[in-house]
Amino acid sequence: MMEQVTQAVPDKSDSGFSEFKRRLFRNKAAIFGVIILSLMFLCAVFAPWLALSDYTRQDLPSMLQAPSWGHPFGTDEFGRDIYSRIIYGARVSLVVGFLAVGISLFIGLLLGSLAGYFGGFIDHGICALIDIALAFPMTLLAIGIIAILGPSLFNVCLAIAASSWAAFARVVRGQFLSLKSQEFVEAARILGFSDTRIILRHIFPNAIAPVVVLATLEVPKAIIVEATLSFLGLGVQPPIPSWGSIISSGRSFLFEAPWITLFPGLMIVLVVMGFNLFGDALRDSLDPRLRN
């Protein structure tokens, strides 16, 4: 009997999934977003093959050169090839984007589901935490946390997660509140399932859609905050190239060598746009009611 109950669900979500795929790929903006993101992943994964030279290789005679065939995006003050540094920089941006959102997702799912499922004083406590976290502007809180922890790639992720978990917790809590009173959850409870099982097997799968959409839209925010921190010298430290830190070094040569600043910025715009396009399309196809 238990088996029957759990098997009825995958069947339905399967047809829902193909409907979702159909809607998603009908959207031209989504396809554009997917293309940008795929290219970015390829850059990050195959960086050593795509780069023209090692990102640390200095070549002082050819410093601050304008873009040319040999150096498509020019060179910096040490004669390093900007194109190669940008290709490697894709790794930092994507790692920080996903790791930061992964940490936020974990904390947000945990606290959000506890608050929504159990209610009472647990809910009050967690809601207060959410309000406090949301009261801090993301960039400021991240700067404050880096001031404590010191700059490093992992600390940047923690600093971003410190404010972005709250958005996840709030969405998950809302989903749990509306799902826990529905009949299939009642049924599971009457069957005597444990709270853990009900949360993980019955409510989670139904609460996941808006969380996925939020995650897609939080990754670009994390990428921008990482770039901002690295620009301020509070992010990923040299010699690892991050788009933000390339812009930071380009700032000192903005007027003689604007290409150092221009190209990494364009990459940020492109990736963030890719995630935003994909996230918007994902939201529209998962929940057409929100379309506007």
Next chain:
Amino acid sequence: MLRYVIKRIFLLIPILLGMTVIVFSMLHLAPGDPIDLVVGPNVTPEVRENIRHQYGLDQPVVIQYVSFVKRLLRGDLGQSILQHKPVAEIILEKFPVTLELGLTSLVISFLIAVPIGVKAAVKRNTVTDYGSMSLSLVGMSMPTFWFGLMLLYLFAYKLRLFPISGYGTWRHLFLPAMAIGITDAALTARMVRSSMLEVIRQDYIRTARSKGLSEKAVINRHALKNALIPIITLLGLRIGWIMGGSVVVEIVFTRPGLGRMMVEAILSRDYPVVQGGMVVLTTAVILGNLLADVLYAVVDPRIKLR
């Protein structure tokens, strides 16, 4: 109305306390002995203990926290380690610079976003709509500091229309305010558009049209006023974003504001200044949110009932 405002102010207390806990723990969670920040490594243990006592660092953490909050309430933000001046004095000097930039950016953002959002909604699914929404997508995707650098290169260096750095006149203010205002407008325009689309569907708009009012009167007098109500809440939320943006844009344009002060303080480990900056900026943001909520209730009396 007054009751609503008082209730909202009471709700702020836990948030402000939470903020002070985070800011307070900065000094204690930071690696190393805080004493090392005040004195060099070559002092005798007795001197260290003396200083520890003088700063109250030998007290239990909870007592230190209480006295930290008490000092905050008196407006005492401690002493800068490097500048040997009260932090409050430094901040008082820098805050107007940041506030000026933040408020100007907010005004610019709304002046750009409202007409674009309204136009896009009224001409829904036309080239105007797609064009302005594509532009808004690009604007949303730009890091503010990078856009600032690009403006700096183009308008200050190439065209020589504005000074490259500094502070004082409106010409110094223009480019940084544009950098924040335009990137912020990109998001706000989307909100205005969807809020406007929501309103246009309402019955009273149809009534206004069937009364024979001109389209201009329907949009400007009837639709826009109602569409702007939810935007007020957004205004509150944007204050935080704009303050965060000012911090970075101040670095780009070398404006002597709070943002530059904080980043310099972090890099030189002058924690009291970092703490003071965090307290002032977040309090400004929290109060900004409160103001927006109250304004929202004034404009839309239905809110109070909730």
